[in-house]
Amino acid sequence: MHAIRETTIALFCAVLIIGLASVGSAADNKAKSEEEIGIRHETLYDEKAVKPAHGEYGKADPGSSKPIGRAFENSPPLIPHDLTGMLPIAQSNNSCMGCHMPAAAEAMGATALPTSHFFDIKTGKDLKGELDGKRFDCMQCHVPQVNIPEPIRNTFKADFRTKKAKTSSNLLENLNEGVKAD
Ligand code: HEC
Ligand code: HEC
Structure with missing residues (x-):
């Protein structure tokens, strides 16, 4: 039973x-149609009606632009100035270096490349002032910004340990923080 x-x-x-x-x-x-699933609110099967939001890059020349606050400690700084005539970066022409290499930076009023860019982080070798080849293509990590509404509001808030870290980097100094070498 x-x-x-x-x-x-x-x-x-x-x-x-x-x-x-x-x-x-x-x-x-019933609550969500396919068009509502994504951020773009268009059908997922067709690109015709999809218009990515475009904005204008900043037009201020180097020397008259205002550096953008660092996104988080030791993040690659965003490019605040106009890039007209500077791109593409080519093997025989890297105009960024013309103003940002330490020897030129002060006279140009530009932020000098940090020590980490003259150091092979992979092997731990100090390149004694020579730019690490992996840093040559600046735009791989440093990008300009456009002022357009965010599709989703970013609520991320960075924790800076010092006031200085909000406007300048020191990655090489604390790269091995918390790592114990034998
Ligand atoms: C003619 C000189 C010049 C050239 C060329 C130049 N810059 Fe700059 N850059 C500056 C100056 C000066 C500043 C500081 C902001 C200002 O005064 O406009 C700056 C600021 C920056 C910053 C922000 C630094 C910070 O502390 O927040 C980045 C990143 C940057 N430039 C990247 C680049 C890249 C990448 C290129 C090449 C595509 C480039 N720059 C080419 C002069 C230059
Ligand atoms: C592989 C990514 C990468 C490349 C390529 C790269 N950077 Fe950086 N850059 C960073 C990061 C990450 C930081 C911040 C942390 C640090 O100090 O290394 C930084 C920091 C900087 C700073 C701020 C220095 C300071 O004292 O605050 C400048 C200026 C800069 N880079 C310019 C350049 C230029 C110009 C190039 C090209 C010649 C370049 N970078 C190539 C990742 C990169």
Whole structure:
């Protein structure tokens, strides 16, 4: 008798769970159409109506632009100035270096390349003032900004340990922080 009653209860529960699950998914399907799933609110099967938001890059020349606050400690700083005539960066022409190499930076009023860019982080070798080849393509890490509304508001708040870290970097000094070498 007991066995039969337990089986009946188990069956009842199973039917109830399946029932609830299908009600749930039906309600979900009704609440969100495919167009509503993504950030762009367009069909996922066609690109025709998708117009990415475009903005204008800053037009202030180097020397008259205002550095943008660092996103987080030791993040690559964003480029605040106009880049007209500076791109593309080519093997024979890297205008960024013309103003940002330490020897030129002070006279240009530009932030000098940090020590980390003259150091092979992979091998730990100090390159004695020579730019690490992996740093040659500045735009791989440093990018300009446009002023357009964010599709989703960014609520990230960085924790800076010092006031100085908000406007300048010191990655090489604390790269091995917390790492114990033998
Ligand atoms: C003609 C000189 C000049 C050239 C060329 C130049 N810059 Fe600059 N850059 C500056 C100056 C000066 C500043 C400081 C802001 C200002 O005064 O406009 C600056 C600021 C920056 C900053 C922000 C630094 C900070 O502390 O926040 C970055 C990043 C940067 N430049 C990257 C680049 C890259 C990448 C290139 C090459 C595509 C480049 N710059 C080419 C002069 C130059
Ligand atoms: C592989 C990514 C990468 C490349 C390539 C790169 N940078 Fe950086 N850059 C960073 C990061 C990360 C920081 C901040 C941490 C640090 O000090 O290294 C930084 C910091 C800087 C700073 C701020 C220095 C300071 O004292 O606050 C300047 C200026 C700069 N880079 C310019 C350049 C220029 C110009 C080039 C090209 C010649 C370049 N970077 C190439 C990642 C990169």
